[in-house]
Structure formats: C-alpha cells, structure tokens
Amino acid sequence: MNIAILGAGGVGSYYGGTLARAGHRVALVARGAHLEALRERGLEVRTPEGAFTVAVEAVGDADELRDVELAVVAVKSYSLAEIAPAARRLAERGAVVVPLLNGVEAADRLIEAGVPDERVLGGLTEISAVRIGPGIVERRSPFQRVVVGERKGGISERAERIAAAFREAGAEARASDDITADLWRKLAFIATMSAACGLAxxxxGPVRRAPLGNLLIERALREVTAVGRARGVALPEDVEAKILGFVSGLSDGMRPSFLLDLESGGPTEIDDLCGAVSRLGRQAGIETTVHDVATAALSAGREI
Known part of the structure; x- marks a missing residue:
C-alpha cells in the first residue's frame, strides 16, 4: 500500500517505520532536523523488543506525493487544523484518510475542513511512542493497538485492508463495526486520566492513594460515559467497571501524555479531552462537574 504519514512525531514516525519495514511504500511528511535526518540516515525505530533502521521517503510538503492510497493523520489534536488542508488535497486525489488522534471529533473536524466525507474513516491508536531525536523514534509501551472503521458503522473492505496493513507492521489491529463506540471508550479512559492527573x-499512584482520589476517578469516568450514552453511543454496560479495573492496575508512576504536555509548558489537548466532555455534556443536558473544573483550571494554567 502507498501510505502517507501526516505528522512525523512519535506516533506517526513509529507507525511509518513499522509499515515501511513490513514492505509498504511510506512517505513521512516532516520538517526541520527530523526531515534532514530521515533523508540522510533513514528512520531508527527503537522498541522494547529491539531496534532497526528503515529507509522511508521524507518530504516537507504533502503536495509532493502522488498516488497515495492511505493518509494517516497522526498529529496532536491542537495541530489538526494545520494539517487538514494537506489531508484534503490527498483525499481529493483518491486517498483514504484515517485520523489517529485523541478525542472523538477528529474525523468531523477533517470533514469540516473540506476533506470529502466518503474518504474519511474513524480511527484510534493506543501506544506510547516518542520521537527522542532527529530521525529516532522509540516505542515505550508493550502494546501497539490500532482500530479503524467506517463512521456510519459496519465492516468494509477498505477498513479490513488498512487494519491488515497495521497487523503486518506488528500492531494489534482490527476493523471495527462501531468505531464511534471505540472512540468513546478511549475518551472515557484518557479524559479521566487527564482530569485526575492533570488537576493533581x-x-x-498518588491520585489513587488520596482520600477522595478514587472517587474523583470514578466520577470523571462516569461523566464521560453518561455524555456518550446521551448522544446515542452504544457503550457496553460494563465499560466503567473494565476501565476502573484497568486504572487500578496501572503502575504508580504512570503519567498520561496530557500531564507530560502540561508539565512541559507547551500546548495541551485539553480542548479535545476534558473540554470536549464538558461541551458535549452541556449540549446533551448532562452535568460534567469534574471535567468542567478540569477544563477551566487546566486551560487557565496555559496562560500563567
């Protein structure tokens, strides 16, 4: 498959490298020192299982690419507007666009930016991957999961083909018949973690040990699932119990990517995590006190 990766950060570079090693033709849209390193030395990929270096096409402008079948959008949610025009142009030339962003609105935002509706699939990934230097990316999580699916539901041949490509690249990947529910399940976990760890x-670990820490986590989680269900999302009855069980098993030192962004002093994805829960909750008439407070406090923190 001819694949373009829009966003050559940790996630984009990692999947670009593994897809290229699996035999797909991959082009990474990058810039600066990372672009130069990719052109000169290729991409070094480090994983818990070992390391490898792979040659990839690297361009500074997506308009240089032709015959792209799949455009994977792998930027932070706050950078989506910047990359959307490139996704639109690739889609207009025949590419299927799959966003692998946090939140539940990336596909809608791409369509609002002019990407043809019929060219956009829903998608998500669960992975910890970090670009640690020009031309070097490291996967730190033991897992690498990708889910893709038609936004209107059902399993399609193109979703199956994309999932198969990621499986060939080593990921645990599947085509979903309800990508909306999958996106909300991920949001329930990541927005909860962002609110709890961000506020604290x-x-x-310290959040769970705090006198009301577990209550905070549970309330934040139930706010997300309540909003999702009010919007007609078919979340399983046991989704809260499963997520709470997963959170209880996390290592004490686990820090969500939102917290890392917050501590670095750079932009965060608050608007597409807690902020989205708060906004969509108001639209649905659902109270989201924890996420309201998190959005207000953590957005204000960006201005200090």
Missing part, C-alpha cells in the same frame, strides 16, 4: 499534577 502528579502520576496516577
């Missing part, structure tokens, strides 16, 4: 400015 610490990893999950």
């Amino acid at each position: 400015r610490t990893s999950i």
Whole structure:
C-alpha cells in the first residue's frame, strides 16, 4: 500500500517505520532536523523488543506525493487544523484518510475542513511512542493497538485492508463495526486520566492513594460515559467497571501524555479531552462537574 504519514512525531514516525519495514511504500511528511535526518540516515525505530533502521521517503510538503492510497493523520489534536488542508488535497486525489488522534471529533473536524466525507474513516491508536531525536523514534509501551472503521458503522473492505496493513507492521489491529463506540471508550479512559492527573499534577499512584482520589476517578469516568450514552453511543454496560479495573492496575508512576504536555509548558489537548466532555455534556443536558473544573483550571494554567 502507498501510505502517507501526516505528522512525523512519535506516533506517526513509529507507525511509518513499522509499515515501511513490513514492505509498504511510506512517505513521512516532516520538517526541520527530523526531515534532514530521515533523508540522510533513514528512520531508527527503537522498541522494547529491539531496534532497526528503515529507509522511508521524507518530504516537507504533502503536495509532493502522488498516488497515495492511505493518509494517516497522526498529529496532536491542537495541530489538526494545520494539517487538514494537506489531508484534503490527498483525499481529493483518491486517498483514504484515517485520523489517529485523541478525542472523538477528529474525523468531523477533517470533514469540516473540506476533506470529502466518503474518504474519511474513524480511527484510534493506543501506544506510547516518542520521537527522542532527529530521525529516532522509540516505542515505550508493550502494546501497539490500532482500530479503524467506517463512521456510519459496519465492516468494509477498505477498513479490513488498512487494519491488515497495521497487523503486518506488528500492531494489534482490527476493523471495527462501531468505531464511534471505540472512540468513546478511549475518551472515557484518557479524559479521566487527564482530569485526575492533570488537576493533581502528579502520576496516577498518588491520585489513587488520596482520600477522595478514587472517587474523583470514578466520577470523571462516569461523566464521560453518561455524555456518550446521551448522544446515542452504544457503550457496553460494563465499560466503567473494565476501565476502573484497568486504572487500578496501572503502575504508580504512570503519567498520561496530557500531564507530560502540561508539565512541559507547551500546548495541551485539553480542548479535545476534558473540554470536549464538558461541551458535549452541556449540549446533551448532562452535568460534567469534574471535567468542567478540569477544563477551566487546566486551560487557565496555559496562560500563567
């Protein structure tokens, strides 16, 4: 498959490298020192299982690419507007566009930016991957999961083909018949972790040990699932119990990517995590007190 990766950060570079090693033709849209390193030395990929270096096409402008079948959008949610025009142009030339972003609105935002509706699939990934230097990316999580699916539901041949490509690249990947529910399940976990750890400015361990820490986590989680269900999302009855069980098993030092962004002083994805829960909750008439507070406090923190 001819694949373009829009966003050559940790996630984009990692999947670009593994897809290229699996035999797909991959082009990474990058810039600066990372672009130069990719052109000169290729991409070094480090994983818990070992390391490898692979040659990839690297361009500074997506308009240089032709015959792209799949455009994977792998930027932070706050950078989506910047990359959307490139996704639109690739889609207009025949590419299927799959966003692998946090939140539940990336596909809608791409369509609002002019990407043809019929060219956009829903998608998500669960992975910890970091670009640690020009031309070097490291996967730190033991897992690498990708889910893709038609936004209107059902399993399609193109979703199956994309999932198969990621499986060939080593990921645990599947085509979903309800990608909306999958996106909300991920949001329930990541927005909860972002609210709890972000407000406490610490990893999950101290939050769980705090007198009301577990209550905070549970309330944040139930707010997300309540909003999702009010919007007609078919979340399983046991989704809260499963997520709470997963959170209880996390290592004390686990820090969500939102907290890392917050501590670095750079932009965060608050608007597409807690902010989205708060906004969509108001639209649905659902109270989201924890996420309202998190959005207000953590957005204000960006201005200090």
